[in-house]
Every structure is written in structure tokens, then in C-alpha cells.
Amino acid sequence: MQPTTLVLVLIALSLTAWYCGRARALAVAGGHSRSVRLHSLPGYYGYYAAIWCLLPALALMLLWVTFEPRIVAALVIKGLPEAQRSLSPGELDLLFNTIRNLAAGDTLADHPDAVTNDAVAALREYSSTSRRLLVTFSLALAVTGGVLAWRRIAPDFRARNRVETVILGLLLAASTIAIVTTIGIVLSVFFESIRFFREIPVTEFLFGLNWSPQTAIRADQVASTGSFGTVPLFAGTLLITSIAMLVAVPVGLMTAIFLAEYSSERVRSIAKPLLEILAGIPTVVYGFFAALTMAPAIRHLGESIGLEVASESALAAGVVMGIMIIPLVSSLSDDAINAVPRAMRDGALGLGSTRSETMLHVILPAALPGIIGGVLLAVSRAIGETMIVVMAAGLAANLTANPLEAVTTVTVQIVTLLVGDQEFDSAKTLAAFALGLALFIATLALNIVGLHVVRKYREQYD
Amino acid sequence: MTRRNTQEIVQAGLRRRHRKEAIFRTFGVLATAVGITFLGVFFVSLVGQGASAFRQTFIELDIEYSEEVLAPGGELDLEFADYDALVRNALWREFPDVTDRRERRELSRLVSAAAGFQLRNALIHDPGLLGTRGRVAVPASATVDMLAKGKVDRGLDTAQRPVTDRQFQWVDALAERGRLRINFNAALFANGDSREPELAGIKGALMGSFYMLIVTISISFPLGVAAAIYLEEFAPKSRWADLIEVNINNLAAVPSIVFGLLGLAVFINWLGMPRSAPLVGGLVLALLTLPVIIIASRAAITAVPPSIREAALGIGASRMQVVFHHVVPLALPGMLTGAIIGMSRALGETAPLLMIGMVAFIVDVPGGFSDPATALPVQIFLWADSPERAFAERTSAAIIVLLGFLLLMNLAAIILRKKLGRQW
Numbered sequence: 001m002q003p004t005t006l007v008l009v010l011i012a013l014s015l016t017a018w019y020c021g022r023a024r025a026l027a028v029a030g031g032h033s034r035s036v037r038l039h040s041l042p043g044y045y046g047y048y049a050a051i052w053c054l055l056p057a058l059a060l061m062l063l064w065v066t067f068e069p070r071i072v073a074a075l076v077i078k079g080l081p082e083a084q085r086s087l088s089p090g091e092l093d094l095l096f097n098t099i100r101n102l103a104a105g106d107t108l109a110d111h112p113d114a115v116t117n118d119a120v121a122a123l124r125e126y127s128s129t130s131r132r133l134l135v136t137f138s139l140a141l142a143v144t145g146g147v148l149a150w151r152r153i154a155p156d157f158r159a160r161n162r163v164e165t166v167i168l169g170l171l172l173a174a175s176t177i178a179i180v181t182t183i184g185i186v187l188s189v190f191f192e193s194i195r196f197f198r199e200i201p202v203t204e205f206l207f208g209l210n211w212s213p214q215t216a217i218r219a220d221q222v223a224s225t226g227s228f229g230t231v232p233l234f235a236g237t238l239l240i241t242s243i244a245m246l247v248a249v250p251v252g253l254m255t256a257i258f259l260a261e262y263s264s265e266r267v268r269s270i271a272k273p274l275l276e277i278l279a280g281i282p283t284v285v286y287g288f289f290a291a292l293t294m295a296p297a298i299r300h301l302g303e304s305i306g307l308e309v310a311s312e313s314a315l316a317a318g319v320v321m322g323i324m325i326i327p328l329v330s331s332l333s334d335d336a337i338n339a340v341p342r343a344m345r346d347g348a349l350g351l352g353s354t355r356s357e358t359m360l361h362v363i364l365p366a367a368l369p370g371i372i373g374g375v376l377l378a379v380s381r382a383i384g385e386t387m388i389v390v391m392a393a394g395l396a397a398n399l400t401a402n403p404l405e406a407v408t409t410v411t412v413q414i415v416t417l418l419v420g421d422q423e424f425d426s427a428k429t430l431a432a433f434a435l436g437l438a439l440f441i442a443t444l445a446l447n448i449v450g451l452h453v454v455r456k457y458r459e460q461y462d
Numbered sequence: 463m464t465r466r467n468t469q470e471i472v473q474a475g476l477r478r479r480h481r482k483e484a485i486f487r488t489f490g491v492l493a494t495a496v497g498i499t500f501l502g503v504f505f506v507s508l509v510g511q512g513a514s515a516f517r518q519t520f521i522e523l524d525i526e527y528s529e530e531v532l533a534p535g536g537e538l539d540l541e542f543a544d545y546d547a548l549v550r551n552a553l554w555r556e557f558p559d560v561t562d563r564r565e566r567r568e569l570s571r572l573v574s575a576a577a578g579f580q581l582r583n584a585l586i587h588d589p590g591l592l593g594t595r596g597r598v599a600v601p602a603s604a605t606v607d608m609l610a611k612g613k614v615d616r617g618l619d620t621a622q623r624p625v626t627d628r629q630f631q632w633v634d635a636l637a638e639r640g641r642l643r644i645n646f647n648a649a650l651f652a653n654g655d656s657r658e659p660e661l662a663g664i665k666g667a668l669m670g671s672f673y674m675l676i677v678t679i680s681i682s683f684p685l686g687v688a689a690a691i692y693l694e695e696f697a698p699k700s701r702w703a704d705l706i707e708v709n710i711n712n713l714a715a716v717p718s719i720v721f722g723l724l725g726l727a728v729f730i731n732w733l734g735m736p737r738s739a740p741l742v743g744g745l746v747l748a749l750l751t752l753p754v755i756i757i758a759s760r761a762a763i764t765a766v767p768p769s770i771r772e773a774a775l776g777i778g779a780s781r782m783q784v785v786f787h788h789v790v791p792l793a794l795p796g797m798l799t800g801a802i803i804g805m806s807r808a809l810g811e812t813a814p815l816l817m818i819g820m821v822a823f824i825v826d827v828p829g830g831f832s833d834p835a836t837a838l839p840v841q842i843f844l845w846a847d848s849p850e851r852a853f854a855e856r857t858s859a860a861i862i863v864l865l866g867f868l869l870l871m872n873l874a875a876i877i878l879r880k881k882l883g884r885q886w
Contacts, residue, residue, distance in 0.1 A: 066733065174684075175688070175706055178706055178709040179705065181713060185723075188723060189723055251497065254492070274501060280806070285861050285865070287843070287846070288842060288846045288861065292854065326497050380715060386718065386813035390816075411717070411813070418723075433727070439719070443715065451715075
């Protein structure tokens with residue numbers, strides 16, 4: 001039985017359990033005449049039976065599906081002859097993959113030897129046994145659970161409270177998913193990074209000036225041994241981020257000021273949604289625009305005034321990224337400006353200052369912490385932005401502050417290191433996770449500070 | 463004396479101050495204009511580049527379904543016959559004065575490689591065509607397509623353009639004879655990816671995105687709503703609730719590529735799920751959109767006035783009954799709006815999908831959740847990398863389709879909010 005069919009059968013069983021539970025509740029209550037008072041509505045008795053029928057069986061299934069492949073693999077490998085078992089882990093993985101493909105009916109693999117054939121048969125055997133056991137156990141569990149729950153149904157049984165406790169538990173579990181995700185991110189990036197730092201010292205990673213992750217595959221190759229100094233990557237990231245901020249902060253801030261203080265209601269009602277469209281355009285589209293429209297335009301412009309511009313200049317990527325971030329900066333600034341109490345504005349205007357003076361001398365200083373928090377969030381967004389730089393920035397790690405040259409960023413390198421087929425254990429692949437860790441820590445710090453400032457500030461005038 | 467002095471001082475400064483005011487205001491107008499101008503430039507250039515990809519050039523040829531050409535050996539097998547020869551012969555008949563082998567090969571390149579398949583399908587569908595002769599519109603090759611749409615600069619050097627002088631003449635001759643036809647490009651919506659621009663379509667990518675979004679919504683919506691309900695209605699004010707709150711806000715701002723790393727490490731390496739599968743992509747995007755949905759759902763729940771809860775509690779409902787019988791139904795439009803906005807974010811997301819191997823060149827249209835697939839934005843990324851002129855056009859077309867879907871989703875969200883949303 002396929003897992004999906006099994007789930008459907010379980011759901012059907014629990015529906016039956018719901019019906020039987022409800023029917024029994026009605027029966028013990030003396031049918032439709034309701035001669036005995038039930039503690040809960042009859043439906044709750046049904047739900048009680050259905051929950052006991054469905055949840056334990058589903059939980060078993062989930063555990064089973066998670067751990068089964070590992071256990072089966074271990075059993076198959078244990079059954080292999082001594083010669084194969086003493087292979088290196090990598091070769092053993094390869095062999096097991098072949099076995100698995102053969103067992104799945106892949107006829108393209110080269111002619112297997114007797115040992116492999118035995119292992120394939122064993123794998124099929126184990127898998128089908130495991131499937132049978134799973135079906136038997138989960139169905140048995142479902143029926144037992146349903147029947148036990150059904151037998152407990154009595155007029156004074158507190159079915160509603162039980163059901164509500166279970167639902168509350170499920171809601172609580174759902175709310176922890178955010179924490180689980182964070183832990184998952186930290187752990188998955190962290191462990192691979194530790195493996196990376198076992199091969200490459202942390203100091204080289206953080207302070208090395210040379211980034212060229214190409215490692216020699218064979219010992220006799222000329223290729224470098226790979227150097228993993230990330231300073232050029234962080235410098236490139238900072239360069240592009242600064243260009244983006246130079247575009248986004250003034251434009252976003254001035255837009256927010258204009259829309260909040262100067263524009264008529266009609267202009268605002270048109271301009272604001274239009275600008276919000278900018279925030280909804282997928283980043284891959286910005287990347288396409290940066291690579292195919294902005295970069296050539298900047299290059300032509302540069303050449304016409306006699307400047308040498310790389311075709312994948314940091315400027316093009318940075319400017320387009322800045323445009324992408326304008327709505328973020330402007331909406332956060334708008335929040336901050338609107339949080340300044342009306343009285344401060346009116347006071348300044350009443351003393352005879354112009355609107356720009358009110359803005360520059362009264363409102364902006366008061367709104368500054370909120371704006372800075374917003375800018376921090378925008379910086380974090382720019383650092384983590386991937387598609388624009390992957391498509392429009394370069395691959396070569398140049399250590400330069402010239403915006404007309406090509407630079408590379410942390411996210412570009414993560415993508416280049418992980419796209420395509422590599423073995424999973426090489427320092428090159430693991431380096432991507434180390435970069436991911438650095439990226440995560442940097443953005444997390446910016447986010448926490450930014451969110452804290454924004455929120456604290458918002459409360460200040462409330 | 464003093465009063466007058468003050469007035470003079472103010473008067474003297476006033477012009478300067480008003481000039482400053484005007485400059486400041488101008489900056490504001492300019493800043494707003496920058497964003498809107500960019501938007502205009504962006505859409506104009508996009509439509510300018512992409513609109514032509516929705517139409518494609520066809521060449522009408524007099525095809526003779528002759529048995530000798532299809533099966534020179536004698537035995538005719540409709541499945542594996544030489545259909546390309548039919549196309550070649552038709553072209554050669556069209557230009558009888560071309561006899562040189564090299565020129566003839568050049569000539570046969572005017573027609574797409576798909577022409578043979580088209581004839582094959584036609585003949586298998588209707589074997590009665592055998593021995594007849596008829597005019598058939600077959601797709602032109604990408605270079606002819608570009609030429610016919612006027613996207614090749616004829617002034618360029620021969621070495622710098624993809625079309626030879628002879629091909630120019632032939633295409634012009636075909637156009638003169640009325641054999642070139644520009645029709646709706648059905649291949650764009652009916653095919654998967656291809657190395658030949660004129661055959662490449664977005665159906666595979668669309669289906670991949672579709673399967674992925676199904677996985678995403680069916681995981682993130684129930685989980686997100688449940689989490690929001692717990693946090694708003696049941697969670698005691700405690701450190702734990704604060705921790706969850708901080709976590710959700712942070713997750714919403716974590717770079718999407720980091721979610722891709724999570725998916726690679728957990729779903730693919732640890733749980734052994736298949737690479738390039740919509741299932742894994744959907745799971746990663748579900749985690750990514752979860753914060754969006756939780757935040758929107760919480761806002762929708764908070765917007766339900768307390769009086770409704772109090773009334774329900776007052777007539778004896780339990781807290782769970784209050785939530786599920788009253789609060790959730792009233793907050794549902796807001797939750798759905800949040801879900802649609804989350805889905806539109808998921809639809810445009812590219813970076814995490816690159817991490818989990820959804821960038822492969824996949825020709826087949828995926829038929830399920832674990833088939834190798836790609837997604838619409840990833841297809842855009844792949845095509846944007848292709849050097850051919852014809853792919854740039856198709857990239858723009860794919861972007862237009864993607865933006866169209868996003869627009870539809872956002873419109874749906876707005877309409878939902880307007881129709882079902884309630885002001886308290």
C-alpha cells in the first residue's frame with residue numbers, strides 16, 4: 001500500500017470513528033429522546049474517537065517514514081560481504097546508491113555483479129517487509145485507538161475538554177514551528193561550517209585576502225589548493241550594499257517626506273500603490289533588468305565620457321538593488337514620520353517655520369531612531385539579496401572600492417559553489433555553508449537591532 | 463525701532479528660506495518621480511522586448527508526403543521515417559536554383575528542427591495524407607524568426623550577425639511570395655524547456671511552480687493560521703511567547719538563500735528527499751512564507767472586536783468554541799489575503815530553489831510532486847543566461863507571464879479584502 005493510500009485509509013477510518021463515536025454518544029444518551037444528559041455535544045464524542053483513531057497512527061507513520069530509509073540502509077550494508085563493508089564511506093555510499101537505483105528498477109546501471117544483486121534483493125525484501133509492517137501496525141493502532149476511545153464514551157465523559165486539550169496542543173505545536181525553523185537553520189549551517197573550519201582555519205576564512213575556491217581534484221593537477229579568504233567577498237558585498245543604500249536612502253526618505261507632507265491626497269493615492277509595485281516585482285526580474293538593460297547602459301555612458309566600465313560593474317547591480325529597496329525604506333520612514341505627534345509639527349509651524357524647516361529641525365530629529373532602524377533592515381535586505389547580484393555582478397573576487405569594476409558578493413559565491421554537481425564533502429561545498437553562517441549572523445544582528453529600534457521607537461510616542 | 467529691525471531681519475531671511483523650501487520640495491518630487499520613472503522604463507522595456515515572443519514566424523511550404531522520400535529503403539514505418547527529408551525537399555523545390563550542397567544545407571536551416579516532428583504527428587494522425595501534397599505552415603528557425611520580426615540589424619557586418627547574406631535573400635524571397643506568416647506562439651505555452659529557442663516553452667516551469675505552490679499553501683496556511691490562533695488567543699504572556707514573537711519577526715527578514723541552505727542540508731542531505739523536486743521546493747517555500755502568513759493572520763485575528771468574544775463567552779461557549787465558531791470565520795478573509803500575498807511572494811522566489819537543485823535543464827513537463835522540475839522564476843534565470851538573441855525575447859515573455867500571475871494574485875487579494883473584509 002502506498003503511503004498516500006495509507007493516509008487516505010486512515011482518514012476514512014477516523015471518519016468512521018467519528019460517526020460511531022457520535023452514534024454511541026447518542027445511544028447512551030437514550031437516542032433522540034435524550035433521556036440522559038450528556039456532558040458534551042454528541043459531535044465531541046465523535047471527534048474524541050476520531051482523534052484517537054487518527055493521531056497515533058499518523059505519528060507512527062511519520063516516525064516510520066523518517067527513520068525507515070536509514071535502518072534499511074544499515075541492514076543492507078550489514079548484509080554485505082566483508083570486502084564491501086571495509087570500503088571507504090564515500091565508495092560505500094556510491095555502492096548503496098547503485099543498489100538503490102537497481103532496486104527502484106533502473107535498468108540503465110551497468111551489469112551488476114552477484115554481490116550487488118544479492119544486496120538489491122535484500123533491499124527489496126527489507127523495503128517490502130517494512131512497508132507491510134507499517135501498514136499492519138498503523139492500521140492496528142488506528143483501530144485499537146478508535147475502539148478504546150469508543151468504549152470510554154459515557155454520558156458523564158468530558159469529551160469536549162479532552163478534544164480541546166488536544167487541539168490546544170496542536171496549536172501550540174504549530175506555534176513552535178518558527179523556533180524549530182530557526183534552530184534548523186542554525187544547526188544545518190553550523191554543523192557544515194564546523195566541518196569546513198576543521199579543514200580551513202577560521203583566521204584564514206575571516207582575514208584571508210584571496211578567494212579562489214577551486215581545489216584540485218587529482219593530486220597531479222596544476223589547479224590551486226584553493227584559498228578561502230573572504231575579505232574580498234565581504235568588501236564586494238559592502239560596496240554593492242553601499243551603492244544600493246546611496247540610492248535607496250535619499251530617494252526613499254524624500255519620497256516618504258513628500259508623500260507625507262507635501263503631496264495632495266490624490267497624488268498620494270496614485271504614487272503610493274505605484275511604488276509598492278516595486279516591492280512586489282520578483283528579484284530575478286530585477287536581475288534580468290540589471291544585467292540586460294542597466295549594465296550596458298552604464299557601460300555606454302561610462303565609455304562616452306572616457307571611463308572604463310566592466311560589463312558586470314558593481315554600479316549596475318547596486319543601483320538596481322537600491323531601486324528595489326526604495327519602497328522598504330520609504331514605508332519604514334513613513335511609519336517613523338507619522339509616529340511623531342501632531343503637536344510637535346503644529347508647534348513648529350505655529351512658530352513660523354516653513355514646512356521644510358519643520359521637517360528638518362523638528363520631525364526628522366524626532367523620527368531619526370525609527371528611520372535608522374528602517375535603514376538597518378534595508379541594509380540587511382541588501383546584504384542577503386541574491387538574484388540581482390548573481391545575474392548582474394561578477395564572479396571574480398576583486399578587492400577594490402571602484403564601483404565601475406566587477407566585484408563578487410557572499411550570496412553570489414554561495415550560489416556558484418552549490419549550483420551544479422559536486423561531492424558534498426569537499427571544502428568547496430562546505431565553504432558555502434560557512435558563508436551562509438556568516439550571512440545569517442550578519443543579517444540576524446542587523447535585524448534584531450533594527451526591529452528593536454523600530455519597535456521601541458514606535459512605542460515611545462504611543 | 464527694534465520692532466522694525468526684527469521685521470527687516472525676518473524679511474531679509476524670508477526669501478532665502480522660501481527658496482530652501484522650494485528646493486526641498488523639488489527634491490521630494492524628484493525622489494518620487496525616480497521610483498515611478500523607473501517603473502515606467504522597466505515596463506516599457508519589458509513589453510518592448512517581450513511582446514514579440516508571443517508571436518512566432520511560420521514558413522508555409524508545399525509538402526509532398528511522398529513514400530519514396532519517407533522510406534528510401536522501401537518499408538515505410540510512420541514512427542521512424544525521415545520526415546526532415548520532406549521539409550528539405552519542399553524547401554529545395556521552393557528555391558530550385560540552389561544546388562550547391564553547402565548552400566542547400568544553409569537553406570534547410572531556415573526551418574526549425576521541430577518541422578519534421580510536426581509532419582510526423584500529422585501523418586500518424588491521418589495516414590490518408592500519404593501521397594498527397596499540401597501547404598503546411600511549419601515553424602521557422604529562431605534566426606529567421608528574429609529576422610522576420612525585424613530584430614536583426616541588417617546593417618551589421620556579415621561576421622557579426624547570425625544570418626548569412628544568402629539567408630537574407632531567401633527570407634526576403636519567401637516574404638515576397640507571401641510564405642512567411644507570423645502567428646500566435648502556441649509553443650511558448652505548450653512546450654517544456656528546449657535548447658532551440660523556437661521550441662522552448664514555459665509549460666514545464668509553470669507546472670513546476672504550480673505543484674510547488676500546492677505543497678507550500680497546504681503546509682504553510684494551516685500551520686500559519688494555527689500558530690497565529692495560538693499566539694493571539696491562547697498564549698500566556700510569557701518569555702516563551704516573546705521568544706516565538708521575536709523569532710517570527712526575524713525569520714521574516716532572514717535572506718531567502720539561507721532557507722535554501724536549510725532545505726539542502728535538512729530535506730535533501732538529511733532526510734534523503736529527491737533533488738530538483740517540487741515537493742522539496744514547496745517545503746522550503748512553506749517555511750519561507752510561514753512568517754508572512756502568521757503575521758497577516760495575527761493582524762486579522764486582532765481586528766476582530768473583543769465584544770464578539772465576550773458575547774460568545776457570555777452565553778456559555780468555551781474558549782475553543784469562541785475561537786473556532788466566531789473569531790476564525792470572521793478573520794478568515796484577512797487570513798486568506800495574507801495567504802495569497804505569501805503565495806505571490808513564493809511564486810517570485812528564486813534563490814532558495816537554486817540551492818535545492820531546481821536549476822537543471824529539464825525538458826519534460828513534470829507530472830507529479832517528486833518529478834524533477836523547475837519553476838517559472840528559475841526558468842527566467844536560466845534563459846537570461848542564454849546568449850541567443852531569441853532567448854532574451856522569451857525571457858521577457860516569461861517575465862510578463864510571471865508578472866501577470868502576480869498581478870492576478872494581488873488583485874484577488876484586494877478584491878477579497880474589499881468584498882469579504884468587514885470594518886468594525
